Amino acid sequence: MATFTLPRNSTVSTGQTYKAAPDAKNVRSFKIYRWDPDTGENPRMDTYEIDLDKCGPMVLDALIKIKNEVDTTLTFRRSCREGICGSCSMNIDGLNTLACLKPIEDVVGEVRINPLPHMPVVKDLVPDLSQLYAQLRMIEPWLKADTAAPPDEERRQSREERARLDGLWECILCFCCSTACPSYWWNGDRYLGPAVLLQAYRWIADSRDEYMGERLDQLQDPFRLYRCHTIMNCARTCPKGLNPAEAIGKVKMLLAEREG
Numbered sequence: 001m002a003t004f005t006l007p008r009n010s011t012v013s014t015g016q017t018y019k020a021a022p023d024a025k026n027v028r029s030f031k032i033y034r035w036d037p038d039t040g041e042n043p044r045m046d047t048y049e050i051d052l053d054k055c056g057p058m059v060l061d062a063l064i065k066i067k068n069e070v071d072t073t074l075t076f077r078r079s080c081r082e083g084i085c086g087s088c089s090m091n092i093d094g095l096n097t098l099a100c101l102k103p104i105e106d107v108v109g110e111v112r113i114n115p116l117p118h119m120p121v122v123k124d125l126v127p128d129l130s131q132l133y134a135q136l137r138m139i140e141p142w143l144k145a146d147t148a149a150p151p152d153e154e155r156r157q158s159r160e161e162r163a164r165l166d167g168l169w170e171c172i173l174c175f176c177c178s179t180a181c182p183s184y185w186w187n188g189d190r191y192l193g194p195a196v197l198l199q200a201y202r203w204i205a206d207s208r209d210e211y212m213g214e215r216l217d218q219l220q221d222p223f224r225l226y227r228c229h230t231i232m233n234c235a236r237t238c239p240k241g242l243n244p245a246e247a248i249g250k251v252k253m254l255l256a257e258r259e260g
């Protein structure tokens with residue numbers, strides 16, 4: 001008989017509450033997913049009460065404060081603190097986004113924080129992104145050209161050629177989009193997902209790259225590309241305001257044109 005409930009060891013329980021100091025006046029609760037593979041225990045949601053008068057404005061500031069001052073075992077990724085490295089992507093208040101760009105005041109009430117959805121969890125808020133990186137490696141996200149570059153010069157582009165990369169080069173590979181994509185949830189082993197497909201198109205669209213044909217051949221596959229059903233979760237969630245669905249549409253158009 002089919003089972004529609006979570007396996008017993010996946011049920012998320014209520015964890016500990018870490019109270020704010022009694023004199024704190026501007027308190028906000030952060031409810032955070034915790035799971036440590038070494039304990040053998042179920043995941044739990046711990047609650048941390050934070051005095052916002054003594055905390056920076058972003059969700060990442062609160063996480064760093066918790067780790068530094070309340071609970072050093074809390075585990076999450078971060079690096080740049082300014083929306084450049086893509087490390088601090090997580091699900092905040094139901095939306096995949098970057099903790100360093102998400103103002104606490106944008107969340108009403110309790111701030112619920114989970115790891116990026118539908119990914120195996122390494123620990124707490126750290127997802128295992130190995131599959132996504134393997135897929136990225138597969139599309140060879142670098143300039144491929146057989147023609148030698150002009151001696152002592154860059155490979156030049158016209159302003160128009162360069163402008164074609166706008167909306168693509170800004171991607172920081174945070175994977176908020178891929179992990180919000182229902183098609184990627186169900187077929188992530190074979191569908192490349194919005195982040196990797198946006199990267200694939202970024203190189204297809206580059207006038208200096210000489211491997212457009214091979215790159216398109218690689219994507220002409222019922223699963224790798226055509227599992228995108230234009231549901232648009234990717235564009236809605238991208239913290240950099242990019243539109244992977246549009247890039248995917250352009251790849252489909254190039255393939256259709258090539259078919260003639």
Ligand code: SF4
Pocket residue numbers: 180181182183184193194227228229230231232233234235244245248
């Ligand atoms: S538009 Fe395509 S890639 Fe974006 S969320 Fe929907 S199915 Fe996924």
Ligand code: SF4
Pocket residue numbers: 170171172173174175176177178194195198237238239240241242243244
């Ligand atoms: S397209 Fe946006 S959400 Fe997707 S990986 Fe790039 S920056 Fe992140």
Ligand code: FES
Pocket residue numbers: 077078079080081082083084085086087088089098099100101
């Ligand atoms: S810490 Fe680098 S994007 Fe948030």
